[in-house]
Amino acid sequence: MLKENDSALFVKIRNLWRNRFADKLMPEKRSAVVAVEAFPALCFRHDMDSCNRDDLLHFIEQEQEFSVPSTCFFLRYQVKEAPDLLAELSASGHEIGLHSEARPFWNTSLVQLLWFVEIGYRRKLRRQVNWLRRRGFDPQGHSPHSINNYLGFQNWINWNVIEQATIGSGMKYISDWRIIASTPEGAPDFPEPLPPFYRVLNLRKILVIPTSWDDKFFFSSYEDRFIRKNTNSAYKGRSLKEALDNIAFQLGLCIKAGIPFVVNLHPYNGLRGKVEFGELKTQLIEMAKDRKIPVLALNDLAERLALKNREVSPENR
Numbered sequence: 001m002l003k004e005n006d007s008a009l010f011v012k013i014r015n016l017w018r019n020r021f022a023d024k025l026m027p028e029k030r031s032a033v034v035a036v037e038a039f040p041a042l043c044f045r046h047d048m049d050s051c052n053r054d055d056l057l058h059f060i061e062q063e064q065e066f067s068v069p070s071t072c073f074f075l076r077y078q079v080k081e082a083p084d085l086l087a088e089l090s091a092s093g094h095e096i097g098l099h100s101e102a103r104p105f106w107n108t109s110l111v112q113l114l115w116f117v118e119i120g121y122r123r124k125l126r127r128q129v130n131w132l133r134r135r136g137f138d139p140q141g142h143s144p145h146s147i148n149n150y151l152g153f154q155n156w157i158n159w160n161v162i163e164q165a166t167i168g169s170g171m172k173y174i175s176d177w178r179i180i181a182s183t184p185e186g187a188p189d190f191p192e193p194l195p196p197f198y199r200v201l202n203l204r205k206i207l208v209i210p211t212s213w214d215d216k217f218f219f220s221s222y223e224d225r226f227i228r229k230n231t232n233s234a235y236k237g238r239s240l241k242e243a244l245d246n247i248a249f250q251l252g253l254c255i256k257a258g259i260p261f262v263v264n265l266h267p268y269n270g271l272r273g274k275v276e277f278g279e280l281k282t283q284l285i286e287m288a289k290d291r292k293i294p295v296l297a298l299n300d301l302a303e304r305l306a307l308k309n310r311e312v313s314p315e316n317r
């Protein structure tokens, strides 16, 4: 793993690779990015990592209080463990998505750019989609699970390749995370939120929905610890209010830009008492109501964007 002050030689080699070779080999050079006419909305993306049956029961009960749809991305072991609860969640209006576990078969950032990595990744992704379909769920989109652990960190992740590999996987969208989290959301130098866009390859396309807010709120994961080492303390909301201020700021930027705001919250942290999950959600839903923007599941958002952009986008295949 890279450390902050990694050897100068490594950096030199890396830059040489990037400048001289990588650019020419990047598979995404084959695909085009098409702008999407969007609209403001609030979307809850829940990566369901670590939730067991009891947690899920608790989650379903809690969700009933909100009466807005959420998108829940599940890992395979959870689908095996609680298909009945997933069905229940789906029947109550929530979206079941794939928390994809496809990994490129080579774990170095230098090689991830090559075409065979893309093909291998797509094959694994498609296998997972089919697997989920055989169990009665038809995922319209995926969020990559712990991709940081397999593809290098943050700006090292080649989202372009992952997006391109998702074309032809049988899904309509990918929720990815393109904003580099070395700055706390809401800080003056935080990058502008990205609009959704289509990545188009050979008349096929995938909707890319950038996730504005990675779970920086009381979230203590492997990647979080790494990121936090390289950021200032404001990165981690120290209280519900601080986190909400940051989110409100970012939501404001998205509304101003006329684009959806996707919040990634891991319910696990809330259900085990690490975060005031219910309170946070309640206040976010209030925020959306005050600002008169809809709360949508991601597949619904994808559907509406497809309708809105029918004339400018290639045929949906």
Ligand SMILES: [Zn+2]
Pocket: 047, 049, 099, 144, 145, 146
């Ligand atoms: Zn995950």
